[in-house]
Amino acid sequence: MKYSERVTEPTTLGSAKSISRVASAAGEQADAADKTLFGFWVYLMTDCILFASLFATFAVLRNNTFGGPDARELFSLSFVLAETLILLTSSFTAGLAILAARRNDKKQVLAWFGVTFLLGLSFLGLELKEFAHLASEGNSWRRSGFLSAFFTLVGTHGTHITAGLLWMGVMMAKIYRRGLVFSSVKRLTMLAMFWHFLDIVWIFIFTIVYLMGVARI
Amino acid sequence: MSKEFMPDIRQTPEQGRLVAYIIGYVLSITLTFTAFLIVDDRLLSGWGLTLTLIGFATVQLIVQLLFFLHLDREGRPRWNLQAFAFMALVLLIIVLGSLWIMNSLNYHSMSPSKTDEYIIKDEGIYR
Numbered sequence: 001m002k003y004s005e006r007v008t009e010p011t012t013l014g015s016a017k018s019i020s021r022v023a024s025a026a027g028e029q030a031d032a033a034d035k036t037l038f039g040f041w042v043y044l045m046t047d048c049i050l051f052a053s054l055f056a057t058f059a060v061l062r063n064n065t066f067g068g069p070d071a072r073e074l075f076s077l078s079f080v081l082a083e084t085l086i087l088l089t090s091s092f093t094a095g096l097a098i099l100a101a102r103r104n105d106k107k108q109v110l111a112w113f114g115v116t117f118l119l120g121l122s123f124l125g126l127e128l129k130e131f132a133h134l135a136s137e138g139n140s141w142r143r144s145g146f147l148s149a150f151f152t153l154v155g156t157h158g159t160h161i162t163a164g165l166l167w168m169g170v171m172m173a174k175i176y177r178r179g180l181v182f183s184s185v186k187r188l189t190m191l192a193m194f195w196h197f198l199d200i201v202w203i204f205i206f207t208i209v210y211l212m213g214v215a216r217i
Numbered sequence: 218m219s220k221e222f223m224p225d226i227r228q229t230p231e232q233g234r235l236v237a238y239i240i241g242y243v244l245s246i247t248l249t250f251t252a253f254l255i256v257d258d259r260l261l262s263g264w265g266l267t268l269t270l271i272g273f274a275t276v277q278l279i280v281q282l283l284f285f286l287h288l289d290r291e292g293r294p295r296w297n298l299q300a301f302a303f304m305a306l307v308l309l310i311i312v313l314g315s316l317w318i319m320n321s322l323n324y325h326s327m328s329p330s331k332t333d334e335y336i337i338k339d340e341g342i343y344r
Contacts, residue, residue: 038296038297038300041297041300041301042300045300045301045303045304046304048304048308049304049307049308049311052307052308052311052312053311055312056311056312056314056315056316057315059312059315059316060315060316060319077253077256077257081249081250081253084249085246085249088242088245088246088249089242091281091285092238092241092242092285095238095241095285096235096238099234099235099238102234193286196281196285196286197286199281199285200278200281200282203245203249203274203277203278203281204274204278206249206274207252207270207271207273207274208274211252211253211256211270212266212267212270214256215256215259215262215266215270217262217263217266217267
């Protein structure tokens with residue numbers, strides 16, 4: 001791997017042999033990280049397929065309101081826009097947290113992931129508020145095929161957000177106690193990938209479920 | 218020095234990365250707002266609106282793949298990109314295939330009361 005070539009430049013600190021041994025160990029570790037990140041990427045791709053089938057279900061059922069209310073009567077676009085901006089900002093701050101992790105800046109990693117966590121939590125709160133509001137007016141998943149598909153799709157996304165928040169909480173506690181070691185930087189990178197992925201899924205929920213639903217197309 | 222090493226933990230110049238995140242964030246916000254305004258002000262309708270909205274979402278997908286997930290910075294062979302391309306193919310088959318099959322089923326098992334309506338619309342017959 002090219003990583004090892006990079007580190008074997010001669011220095012005055014030790015014999016070339018010991019440096020190359022350290023370098024190959026670092027290279028192996030980086031190689032393993034490389035594979036782990038690729039494996040996680042493949043998991044994200046399979047998760048996309050899960051969402052694709054839920055999107056397909058929704059697209060098929062979106063006009064089957066069974067005499068009940070449709071998207072325009074149910075959703076407030078400005079409310080959903082606020083949710084979208086919150087999630088987008090949290091995706092951005094997750095990226096900033098990864099930059100801080102690369103700089104080995106523990107304080108900033110905790111700060112940016114803290115911001116991301118709070119934004120994610122408020123997103124989840126807004127989503128649950130919307131669900132509770134719909135259910136309280138008798139428009140739960142039992143109402144129509146459209147609402148069943150809506151709750152399944154958006155609820156699955158919300159479940160992923162919940163899992164991401166739990167993961168983030170655990171990682172933050174771990175970093176707070178043990179500091180930024182190599183393996184935690186690797187895991188943080190995966191966590192940030194997961195979070196960016198959820199934001200991308202949400203763009204399509206925002207577009208297909210809300211914008212196209214309210215526009216009645 | 219290898220630039221294409223994938224997980225590049227503590228390797229890439231900081232400035233470039235930060236700029237990428239900021240560009241991605243600003244572009245995403247702009248695209249989201251524009252799509253929202255088009256629907257809110259009813260600037261378009263019908264197929265034009267559908268294609269525009271899908272277009273905006275797709276552009277934002279690409280923006281986030283490049284600036285947040287750094288798919289363009291991957292070393293060769295581009296395994297991540299290949300996995301993504303295969304996923305996109307399967308996704309399109311699932312979504313477009315479902316819509317096609319279900320619309321066709323809907324059409325062929327329509328209730329008699331709707332038959333006239335469909336025939337008039339499809340064949341261009343006016344009473």
